[in-house]
Amino acid sequence: KNTTGVTVIGLGPMGQAITRSLLQKGISVTVWNRTASKADDLVAAGALRAATVADALQANELVLLSLTHYQAMYDILQPAAQALAGKVLVNLSSDTPEKAREAAVWAAANGAQFLAGGIMVTPQQVGHPGSFAFFSGPQELFEAHQPILSIIGDTDYRGSDPGLAPLYYQALLDIMFTSVAGIMHGMALIKSANIPAATFAPYVDNFLVFLRQLVSDLQMAQEADKGSYDGSHNNMLMMTAGIHHITDASADAGVNTSLPAAVKDIFDRTVAKGHGKDGLASIFEVLRQKD
Numbered sequence: 001k002n003t004t005g006v007t008v009i010g011l012g013p014m015g016q017a018i019t020r021s022l023l024q025k026g027i028s029v030t031v032w033n034r035t036a037s038k039a040d041d042l043v044a045a046g047a048l049r050a051a052t053v054a055d056a057l058q059a060n061e062l063v064l065l066s067l068t069h070y071q072a073m074y075d076i077l078q079p080a081a082q083a084l085a086g087k088v089l090v091n092l093s094s095d096t097p098e099k100a101r102e103a104a105v106w107a108a109a110n111g112a113q114f115l116a117g118g119i120m121v122t123p124q125q126v127g128h129p130g131s132f133a134f135f136s137g138p139q140e141l142f143e144a145h146q147p148i149l150s151i152i153g154d155t156d157y158r159g160s161d162p163g164l165a166p167l168y169y170q171a172l173l174d175i176m177f178t179s180v181a182g183i184m185h186g187m188a189l190i191k192s193a194n195i196p197a198a199t200f201a202p203y204v205d206n207f208l209v210f211l212r213q214l215v216s217d218l219q220m221a222q223e224a225d226k227g228s229y230d231g232s233h234n235n236m237l238m239m240t241a242g243i244h245h246i247t248d249a250s251a252d253a254g255v256n257t258s259l260p261a262a263v264k265d266i267f268d269r270t271v272a273k274g275h276g277k278d279g280l281a282s283i284f285e286v287l288r289q290k291d
């Protein structure tokens with residue numbers, strides 16, 4: 001058993017980037033991937049190819065997983081479960097906090113220890129300044145392996161509940177996906193008037209500065225924590241009229257309405273809950289509850 005080397009299972013763009021960042025620091029890396037050919041370039045760069053999953057597990061104590069979801073981890077590791085005893089599994093794959101908690105229990109039942117992780121940058125950024133990842137699970141276990149994990153990027157340990165790294169990961173990706181959807185929808189509106197989306201790009205860029213101001217003084221987060229929302233400058237009644245106009249304008253233009261319609265529904269419900277004179281952050285009162 002090698003205590004300084006690392007095994008990486010899952011060689012999509014992210015697993016390949018992780019492997020390269022470790023190799024560049026002189027770490028011995030053993031790799032395995034379902035589609036074996038994805039290891040070829042890494043082996044040429046110095047990685048060791050494991051012929052089987054069991055071999056990959058036996059090679060090192062520390063095993064990093066970079067897969068599409070947690071089910072892939074079970075698909076790969078379950079048939080080699082007898083080789084899991086004594087291993088430290090660090091799952092850097094996306095999935096729900098609940099899946100991470102279940103995985104920690106499953107790992108323990110197989111004699112392995114478990115950390116959940118979430119890498120918050122693109123494969124191109126991995127191993128470079130600015131790269132960072134969330135981790136959660138037993139603190140001592142995290143601290144013992146932090147020096148190796150920090151090669152991927154800055155480590156941000158969120159706590160002993162294994163679900164916390166996926167929680168932070170999902171919450172940030174939630175923002176990315178919904179924000180980009182909003183930006184692309186705005187571009188679709190512009191394009192519907194036969195104006196190139198690129199013409200709109202500088203306006204988006206400027207508007208992001210405004211959005212940053214809107215959220216960066218933390219007032220919205222503080223209002224959400226207090227449950228009281230200043231509506232003295234702009235209130236939900238005015239903004240609900242606004243989102244209705246956006247939905248109507250989209251329909252008029254023959255543009256997809258599902259995104260503004262979803263936001264319209266949230267605004268309508270916020271007003272119905274009595275927040276018409278409150279500020280925009282009061283939509284939190286609808287969003288924080290189950291549909």
Ligand code: NDP
Nearest residue numbers: 010011012013014015034035066067068072075093094122
């Ligand atoms: P990919 O989906 O491209 O890679 C998936 C990997 O999972 C491949 O190695 C694939 O094997 C393997 N896999 C999927 N299903 C199975 C299965 N049932 N059995 C065995 N192997 C399976 O993902 P990325 O490399 O892009 O990302 C990996 C993780 O990192 C994801 O959870 C992603 O959310 C996260 N991430 C990715 C970022 C990115 O920009 N790419 C950014 C931040 C996080 P095979 O090659 O055989 O198909």
